[in-house]
Amino acid sequence: xxxxxTSYEWKIVLLLTLGFGxxxxxxxxxxxxxxxxxxxxxxxxxxxxxxxxxxGITWGIFSIFSGHLSDKIGHRKILLIxxxxxxxxxxxxxxxxxxxxxxxxxxxxxxxxxxxxxxxFAATAVAAKPxxxxxxxxxxxxxxxxxxxGLGPIIATQLMLFLPSWRxxxxxxxxxxxxxxIFLFFILREPEQTQGGKLLITEKKETKQEKVNWSVILKTxxxxxxxxxxxxxxxxxxxxxxxxxxxxxxxxKLNIQQMGFVVSAIGFGGFxxxxxxxAFSDWFGRRLSAVLSFLGSTIFIVLFANSAAxxxxxxxxxxxxxxxxxxxxxxxxGPIAAESAPAGLVASSIGLxxxxxxxxxxxxxxxxxxxxxxxxxxxxxxxxxxxGTVVGMIVSLFIRETAPRKIGTLHKEKNESTETxxxxxxx
Numbered sequence: 450x451x452x453x454x455t456s457y458e459w460k461i462v463l464l465l466t467l468g469f470g471x472x473x474x475x476x477x478x479x480x481x482x483x484x485x486x487x488x489x490x491x492x493x494x495x496x497x498x499x500x501x502x503x504x505g506i507t508w509g510i511f512s513i514f515s516g517h518l519s520d521k522i523g524h525r526k527i528l529l530i531x532x533x534x535x536x537x538x539x540x541x542x543x544x545x546x547x548x549x550x551x552x553x554x555x556x557x558x559x560x561x562x563x564x565x566x567x568x569x570f571a572a573t574a575v576a577a578k579p580x581x582x583x584x585x586x587x588x589x590x591x592x593x594x595x596x597x598x599g600l601g602p603i604i605a606t607q608l609m610l611f612l613p614s615w616r617x618x619x620x621x622x623x624x625x626x627x628x629x630x631i632f633l634f635f636i637l638r639e640p641e642q643t644q645g646g647k648l649l650i651t652e653k654k655e656t657k658q659e660k661v662n663w664s665v666i667l668k669t670x671x672x673x674x675x676x677x678x679x680x681x682x683x684x685x686x687x688x689x690x691x692x693x694x695x696x697x698x699x700x701x702k703l704n705i706q707q708m709g710f711v712v713s714a715i716g717f718g719g720f721x722x723x724x725x726x727x728a729f730s731d732w733f734g735r736r737l738s739a740v741l742s743f744l745g746s747t748i749f750i751v752l753f754a755n756s757a758a759x760x761x762x763x764x765x766x767x768x769x770x771x772x773x774x775x776x777x778x779x780x781x782x783g784p785i786a787a788e789s790a791p792a793g794l795v796a797s798s799i800g801l802x803x804x805x806x807x808x809x810x811x812x813x814x815x816x817x818x819x820x821x822x823x824x825x826x827x828x829x830x831x832x833x834x835x836x837g838t839v840v841g842m843i844v845s846l847f848i849r850e851t852a853p854r855k856i857g858t859l860h861k862e863k864n865e866s867t868e869t870x871x872x873x874x875x876x
Contacts, residue, residue, distance in 0.1 A: 453578050454644055457636075461576045462585050464633055465569045466592040468532060471626050472562050473597020473716075474604075475539035476504065478622050479555075480694050481602040481709050482615040486551075489615070494695070494827065496548050498819015501691045503552045505811030507559030508566070509804040515564035516800015519571065523639040524796075527568040529630055534561035536626030543619030563807065567782075567800035574787040574795055575640045579853050580731070586783035587727030587776075591720045594775050598690060599716020606709035666798050671789035674848050675781045676805035678739065681841030682777040683810020685746055685834035688818040689770070690715055692830045700827050701758040711763045718768035719775030726776025727784055734855045735785050736848040742780070743842035745773035750838060754831040774838070782806070788851035810837070 479486070483497060492500075519527045538558035545551035570586060577585040601622075608618045666672055693715070697708045722742075730738035749770035756762050782803050790798035814837070818830045850856060 455578075457638065457643065458576050458578065458585070460636055461638075462573055462589055464629065464636060465573050466589045467625075468528070468565065468592070468629055468633070469569055469589055470592030470596030471532075471629065472535065472565060473593035473595075474601050474622050475535055475558065475597075475626070476562060477597040477690060478539070478601050478605050478618065479542065480690060481605040481705075481712060482609070482618060483694060484698055484705065485609070485615045490545070490547055490551070492548060494692075494822040495819045497691065497695070498816045498822070499548070500552055500555055501687065501815035502812045502819075504555040504559035504562075505687065505807050505815060506813070507556045508563035509559075509807030509809075509812055511560045511563035511804075512567050512800045512807055513804035514800070516567035516571070516796040516798070516804070517794075519568040519796045519800075520794055524568050524572045525637055525639060527564055528572065528637065529633060531561040531564040531568075532626055532630045532633070535565065536623045536630075539626070540620045540623035543616035563804070567796050567803050570783055570787070570799045570803075571640070571796035572637065574783075574799075575643045576638075582787065583727040583731040583735075583780075583784035583852065584724075586787070587724045587779045590727075590779040590783060591723035594716045594719025594723050594771065597716060598719055598771070598775075599713050601716060602694070602709040602712040606705055609705070665791050666794060666801055669789055669791065669798070670847075671785055671849050671851065672798055672802060674844055675786050675789070675802045677844050678743075678841050678848075679778065679781045679802055679806030680809040681837040681844065682743070682746065682774050682781070683806045684814040684837035685750065685774045685810075686719075686771075686778065687811045688814050688830055688834050689767075689774075691815045692818050692822060692827060693767070695822070696827050696830070697763070701763075703758065703760070707760055711760060711767060714764045714767040715771045715775075718771035722772035722774070722776030723779035726773070727780050730780055730784065730852055731854060732852075734850050735780065735788075735852050736845065736850055738780055739777065739785075739845035739848055740842060742773040742777045743838050743845055746770060746777070746838040747835065747842065749773065750831055750835050754828075754835075777841070778806075785848065785851060788853075789849075 486492065515527055535558050538554055538561060542551065542554050545554055573586050573589045574582060605618055608621060609615065612618055694708055694712050697703045697711055698705065726738055726742055749766055753766040753770055756766055782799060786799045786802045787795050814833060818833055821830050
């Protein structure tokens with residue numbers, strides 16, 4: 450048996466973790482800066498919802514098409530070009546002079562980050578050894594939460610102490626993307642050049658020989674359930690991430706540094722969740738992990754929404770909520786989508802799952818939350834997230850198990866049972 454290429458596996462997972470971390474940082478650095486941006490550009494809550502919604506919708510649409518495209522032309526072109534574009538879009542966010550220009554810049558960012566997202570997940574899937582695929586995909590996706598939602602609020606609020614304004618913050622956080630693209634250029638391989646890519650394609654061809662296309666993906670039960678489940682958990686994650694900074698500062702009356710500290714819990718909790726939930730699912734199964742995570746999200750939404758303005762309590766509750774909800778994003782769009790995908794359409798399947806979740810959970814849900822905040826009060830935004838997690842918990846009950854260890858155990862038990870019956874019959 451050929452020894453696994455762990456050198457490439459860990460190098461590319463590290464680089465793609467940093468890459469997805471920059472996706473999160475460039476996307477979410479705007480959230481803790483919103484009070485200043487709203488004041489300078491004369492924006493309201495409804496405008497904020499539109500800004501986040503524009504990015505989410507374009508991200509979702511281009512996730513679908515870029516995933517399919519990367520299956521045809523390879524990963525390198527998509528990842529390198531999109532990394533350069535979303536880094537530029539991050540910097541130019543600081544040059545926006547009004548609502549329209551900010552929406553257009555963030556929409557461009559959504560296009561490029563949407564292209565990067567499913568392709569990077571697929572690149573990790575083909576680099577990873579199957580027995581640790583869930584763990585490594587979770588590790589890669591955890592970078593989004595750590596950098597974007599954990600370190601992002603702290604970086605933004607601290608930079609605001611000595612930079613002239615919020616505009617310069619965007620250019621500072623854009624710089625690392627240009628450095629990372631150089632490393633990826635020299636290290637990243639195409640799927641057919643990796644052991645995991647060859648193995649994943651072989652496994653799928655052995656189980657299903659007919660020609661595959663978009664209709665086959667949509668008819669795959671787990672892909673459809675993952676799309677719905679991701680929409681549900683993203684309606685929690687992105688409503689919370691977009692609106693909680695404003696809720697803390699405007700409704701609970703925290704100052705900007707206190708708000709930055711509490712909001713960082715989203716990232717630190719999400720970082721652990723995006724790593725540990727998929728890792729847990731490697732051992733105990735994808736379906737059980739999904740059900741328990743939706744249940745945990747539901748419980749902690751209720752507790753956070755009813756918490757008093759205690760910094761420690763808010764941090765702990767938001768940490769736990771983010772652990773489960775962001776862990777679900779990694780689980781549904783990572784191992785479940787990759788392991789359920791038809792042969793040769795791993796990136797396409799991940800793109801479809803991520804795209805559907807982004808369009809509705811990352812695009813439409815923030816717009817709705819902006820409308821709710823503007824017309825009914827920002828304290829009522831949590832009902833949208835609560836509905837999403839309850840529906841997601843029900844949907845996840847119907848997921849078919851795909852974890853290699855669990856499937857192997859089931860097959861072993863089935864074979865042992867068959868052998869026992871045959872031995873009794875022969876006796």
